[in-house]
Amino acid sequence: MSTLEEHVDVGVPIDQAWDGIHRVEHYPRFVEGVREARTEAGGRARLNVEAGGRAREFQAEVADRSGERVMEWTTTGAPDLMGTFSLEPIDQNHTRVQARLEYDPDTIRETFGGPKGFAQATAIERLVHSDLEHFRQYLEQGR
Secondary structure (H helix, E strand, O other): OEEEEEEEEEOOOHHHHHHHHHOHHHHHHOOOOEEEEEEEOOOEEEEEEEEOOEEEEEEEEEEEOOOOOEEEEEEOOOOOOEEEEEEEEEEOOEEEEEEEEEEOHHHHHHHHOOOOHHHHHHHHHHHHHHHHHHHHHHHHOOO
16 A cells, blocks of 8 residues: 655634535535535445546545544545545644545556556645645635
8 A cells, every 4th residue: 555645734724624624515626536526324425536537436434533633534445545634723724734545556547547656656646735735725715
């Protein structure tokens, strides 16, 4: 498994950022390739994703760590992915959002296509960084 960690500082209070990360139905506004997303019963989310010219549907289990501002998620089928979103207050009006993604590079390539090796890792890093920047804009523009 490979691990990727990226973060972005957003100009909103932690409660607003926490609310935004939980609005799964808004993920198409800031996550590249997500065409539709919705929450389901039992702490699950379903996402319709288009990447590498392929459309796929994923289901994930989502849970909050008790007493922390950490949302954990893991896919319930292929591809086998897991990650977290961790929020930390910087000050009263600013929050650091950290995304952590654990993935198998071969599984990602088989599922979505794309390059191998270092080129793939660089592409995933750029994508996660871009999604976090779009999330920052989404929050700061109050959408």
